[in-house]
Amino acid sequence: MMSTSSVSVCSQIDVFAIGEYETKLVKPADTVTPKPLLIFTPLEAGEYPVLILLHGYLLNNSFYSQLSHQIASHGFVLVVPQLYSVAGPDATKEVAYVAEITNWLPEGLQQLLPSQVNANLTKLGLAGHSRGGKVAFALALNRVKTDLKLKFSLLIGIDPVDGMDKGIQTPPKVLTYIPHSFNIGMPVMVIGTGLGEVRKNTLFPACAPKGVNHEDFYNECCKPACYFVAKDYGHLDMLDDETKGIRGKATHCLCKNGKSREPMRRFVGGVVVAFLKAYLGGNFSYLMGIKDNENTPVVLQQVDFLV
Template sequence: EEKIFAKSIEWTLKNLQQLFDSKNTPTIIKNRVFPIVEDVCLMGHSASGHTVVSYLNETCGLIKSLVLFDPVDGYDPFGFIKQFITHPPAQLPFVIPTLILRTEFDPIPKSGIIPACAPDALSNKRFYDSLPGPKWMLNFTHYGHGDFLDDFAVKYVVSTICKTCETDCDFDMYRTNIVRAVSLFYQGITKRNKEFIQGLENPNNSGFFDKKINILSTYKYNGYDVLKTGPFCFHS
């Protein structure tokens, strides 16, 4: 799995420019969207957090920052197959600015039969505690593991296996605020923007996020000043 991912991401970054400038490129983006392959930010959701971290265990490549969205380690939520890459308090071998996005309902099972989509012992804080670099973790309360998907998927697919928001829900608003968090992180790191970084650290009073959503923030610099360094990745 990790070897296939490594080949895929290396090919993608090498050929990204021509994907946006070929006869098959959709008109809506051709000559309007220009990919940048410097200061690349790698992002993974749920179990793909295991895959992207496995890749970074071997090499940074062109990756300079990392976003883990509801990351889950191990092999399956039932815990039958134990295949872990994080073993806190042991630290991972790479140092990279990282944003972890999680939700309040990640560790809550949908029912007594199906385990939670992101059990506490396998997810989120497990990754946070294993990362030796500068890191931020935002907990979007009142929402669940798959609530960022489109409304049809949330209603007819996600809600059958994961705990989802059920009352006073605004999924469009939630999705928008997830995008804002990622943007603040990436722009804050690459442009060394103090206001954007502070927006991650005090989200509810920053003015960047919707007042209808409550976000809990945890962060730790671990001795690295991203406002001076910008994005980076290296092996310790």
């Protein structure tokens, strides 16, 4: 049993806007997948690369629906798991869960997609937001021993966080504080937020503190890698405009936010699409346009490329 809902899109070439493909959300029954999943897929017949997107700490995978539809509408299949409901500081099990989900893809994903849609698992990306970014890097760096059967083609950290502060990393530790020490063997993109390291108020710590945030992750990346920091936006500004429930309401009060989520979400979606088109499709024009700060929906505080 599965339930589906669909969304219509307009044909546009702007990576920061909805793309040319109509997309569908597929929600499989939990009994047929290793973890609960949301799958965002184009409806037009074709073969599409696949991106696994990991949620942030104590967040719901459904909070990334608008972002996921945007990326899928440019010709990609997104697999967005719910790794846990409640979790402590140790993310080791989450790394193992992602490996399990990845190993399930060859036999499990295709049967859940529309009959005319084919998943190309030779072009497989891994992305994660916040703690999900840490988990993605930990898996790619083999910080937790797993029996991973598929090879990832690229890695994306969306405002990744490795702990509470420098010296207070949570397991498994990812950062080594040795420049260019990440021997990942694939292209990497790190997206950061200018307000992530700013405290919302005196009651709560910063959501992406200096010493364990995007800057530190990028400093340890090797070539090829790229880095974008959105100046006036916060750690959760790439989530849906409306996030329901207690957790959803908390996303508006725990972290320092920009004026609106929509520009940051469009930026994250667009730069992810540009990165995927570059390293999975060989078209670098979109990524180079963002490097030159062409028509981006946010002001970029920092841009850097390791080539």
